[in-house]
Amino acid sequence: VVDFDELDDRELMALHVAGNPDAFGEIFRRHRDRLWAVALRTIGDPEEAADAVQDGLISAYRNASSYRGDAAVTTWLHRIVVNACLDRIRRRTARPTVALPEDDLQVDASRLGETRDAMEEKETSLEVTRALAQLPPDQAAAVVLIDIEGYSVEEAAAILDCPPGTVKSRCSRGRVKLAATLGHLRNRHDDDGV
Amino acid sequence: VTELTDEAAQARFDAPLADEQAVMAMLAALPPVTMPRELSDSISAALAAESASRATGSSADSDTSDQPLAEVIDLSSRRRTWVGAVAGIAAAAVALAGAAYVVRPHDAQVVGELGPVLASGNVYTSGQLSSEVPQMLTNAGLGSNSGTNTARVAPADAAQLSQTFAATTDGIRSCVAKLGDSGDVTVVAIDLAQYQGNPAAVVVTRATGGTELTATVVAPTCTSSGPEVLARTTITAP
Numbered sequence: 001v002v003d004f005d006e007l008d009d010r011e012l013m014a015l016h017v018a019g020n021p022d023a024f025g026e027i028f029r030r031h032r033d034r035l036w037a038v039a040l041r042t043i044g045d046p047e048e049a050a051d052a053v054q055d056g057l058i059s060a061y062r063n064a065s066s067y068r069g070d071a072a073v074t075t076w077l078h079r080i081v082v083n084a085c086l087d088r089i090r091r092r093t094a095r096p097t098v099a100l101p102e103d104d105l106q107v108d109a110s111r112l113g114e115t116r117d118a119m120e121e122k123e124t125s126l127e128v129t130r131a132l133a134q135l136p137p138d139q140a141a142a143v144v145l146i147d148i149e150g151y152s153v154e155e156a157a158a159i160l161d162c163p164p165g166t167v168k169s170r171c172s173r174g175r176v177k178l179a180a181t182l183g184h185l186r187n188r189h190d191d192d193g194v
Numbered sequence: 195v196t197e198l199t200d201e202a203a204q205a206r207f208d209a210p211l212a213d214e215q216a217v218m219a220m221l222a223a224l225p226p227v228t229m230p231r232e233l234s235d236s237i238s239a240a241l242a243a244e245s246a247s248r249a250t251g252s253s254a255d256s257d258t259s260d261q262p263l264a265e266v267i268d269l270s271s272r273r274r275t276w277v278g279a280v281a282g283i284a285a286a287a288v289a290l291a292g293a294a295y296v297v298r299p300h301d302a303q304v305v306g307e308l309g310p311v312l313a314s315g316n317v318y319t320s321g322q323l324s325s326e327v328p329q330m331l332t333n334a335g336l337g338s339n340s341g342t343n344t345a346r347v348a349p350a351d352a353a354q355l356s357q358t359f360a361a362t363t364d365g366i367r368s369c370v371a372k373l374g375d376s377g378d379v380t381v382v383a384i385d386l387a388q389y390q391g392n393p394a395a396v397v398v399t400r401a402t403g404g405t406e407l408t409a410t411v412v413a414p415t416c417t418s419s420g421p422e423v424l425a426r427t428t429i430t431a432p
Contacts, residue, residue, distance in 0.1 A: 021245040025238060032237070036229035050233050057237055061244050125224055147221040169203035172214075176198065176206070178221075179213035185220060 009073035017064050024061050031074050034149065035081050041144040043085045044133030052088050056081035071158050078159045082141055089137040124185055131181040139174035146171045239426050242373075246423040304367045309383040309398070310334070311360045313350040317388040318396060318411065323425060327385075327396060327409040328432035336383055337432035350386050358414040360384050360395060369416035370397060373423060378402035386414065389424055400431070407431050 004012065004026045015023035035056075039049040060080045067076055132140050138160075145156040146167070156171075157164040198206060210218065314330050331337050334347035350360065359365040370381055382398040389396070389411045397410045406428045413422035 019248070021249065024245075025241055028237065028241060032229045032234055033227070036233070037227045040227055041224075050236075053229075053233070054237050054240060058240060058244060061241055121225065124220065128220055128224060143221065147218050148224055150222075165200070165204050168207035169198070169200050172203040172207040172210070173198055175210060175214040175217050178217045179211075182217060182220065183213065 010069060013064060013067055013069075013073055016061075017067075024064065027073060027077070028057060031077055034074070035077060038078060038141075038144055038149060039081055039085050041129065041132060041148055042082065042137070042141050043089060044129065044140075048088050049085070052084040053081055056084035059084070075155060075158045078145075079161060082145075082159055086137050086141060127185060128178075128182060131178050134181065135174050135177055139170045139177070142167050142170035143174040143178070147175070239423075242423045243426060249422060304370050304379060304381055308363060308366055308381045309336070311350045311355065311366075311384045311386065312347045313354045314347045314385050314387050316385065317391060318394070318425075320390060320425060323396075323409050323411070323427045324429050327398060327407075327429050330385055330396070331383060331398065331407075332432045334383060334385075347385075354386050358386060358395065359412075359416040360386060369412065370399060372416075373397065373399070373410045373412070373426075379408075382407060394424055398429075405431065 002015065002020070002023075004023070007015070007026075009027060009030070012023045012027050016027070032053075035053055036049070039053045039056075040046060043049045043052055056077075057080075060077055067073070071079075132143065135143065141160060142156060145151045145159060146153065151159070153164045153167050156167045160167060206214070312330075312334055314333070316326060316330055318326050328337070330347060355361040359369040366381060366384065370379065379399040379401050382400055384398070385396040386393075387396060388394055393414050394411050395414055395416065397412060397416075399408050399410070400406075401408070407430070409427055409429050410423060411425040413424065416422055
């Protein structure tokens with residue numbers, strides 16, 4: 001019996017390629033929340049995000065032998081899922097203007113309690129998510145990876161398969177647009193001492 | 195908003211203006227999200243079906259379509275469940291996110307008395323499970339409108355049970371625990387039959403508190419170490 005806790009992602013990938021039936025499931029369990037967060041924030045619609053994540057993971061499962069180990073497994077997985085998201089966004093004619101019913105964001109209640117009134121934070125979160133959904137997909141993906149998920153420019157460039165300078169310009173353009181869209185929230189944020 | 199040139203945009207990334215810094219702060223302060231458990235379970239089932247396809251040599255790797263080869267839980271039919279039930283899921287999902295990683299697929303706990311082990315003689319087919327299984331349950335007298343005189347499905351006999359996981363209650367519990375369900379499930383019925391012309395067992399389960407049933411097609415030798423899920427779908431209880 002293989003103890004997966006003792007294995008890193010690359011070793012799990014090797015096991016999966018060798019035919020282990022459970023290794024990829026363990027990789028999925030390790031990275032599912034971050035993959036979901038990136039997909040949900042990038043695509044803006046929970047149903048499409050769910051489809052994109054599932055499509056991406058099935059594709060990754062089937063094409064694991066193409067993983068060369070030149071990037072971290074999580075980077076490789078994110079690249080596949082983000083591409084699935086961007087493909088879905090490009091296929092539709094317009095992105096939703098009201099993307100998420102409020103319950104679709106699973107809010108960590110304990111964290112809410114630390115900072116401000118829960119309802120206000122939820123409202124802010126929804127407005128930011130809606131604004132993200134209005135960005136061009138490439139810019140949304142860059143902003144999500146850099147400013148929300150905290151990836152470095154180099155990591156985001158690997159995920160988005162583009163030069164670091166392109167990540168910077170996409171992210172910067174997205175920030176400028178978000179600043180214009182969300183300016184009314186800034187006062188609220190400033191009032192709270194952020 | 196005037197679009198920045200590439201050069202200006204890259205420079206602005208390294209030296210964002212105050213408004214952009216405020217946006218960055220808002221983005222960084224967004225509450226974390228965790229994958230809804232229903233979605234996680236659906237993807238786990240899809241991956242299990244892929245694994246089963248690979249194990250049975252149907253070569254998922256050679257398939258170039260975007261669709262899983264095996265029948266898996268239909269996300270579209272479950273979305274409404276998890277989208278609408280997020281409040282209830284949130285606590286569990288948050289707890290899950292903070293827990294140690296599960297080394298093996300979820301172990302479902304089988305509760306209650308085990309349902310009957312049947313031998314319908316059916317040859318189930320891919321894509322038709324959602325109609326074939328409810329019909330079998332109705333014929334077996336397990337539907338809500340089956341009445342008492344419609345039990346036209348015979349229970350499996352000793353010969354049919356032998357060499358299958360369903361020969362013992364421990365075998366059933368061991369198999370069902372590894373089918374990708376999480377939480378408590380009730381075994382509604384097991385049908386020793388055929389799938390796509392090959393011997394197989396259809397395991398029908400219901401999650402505690404759930405209304406839908408799950409039909410999972412497994413190899414007759416289903417064990418905890420090798421569930422060999424051939425197909426899986428949710429069905430409406432007849």
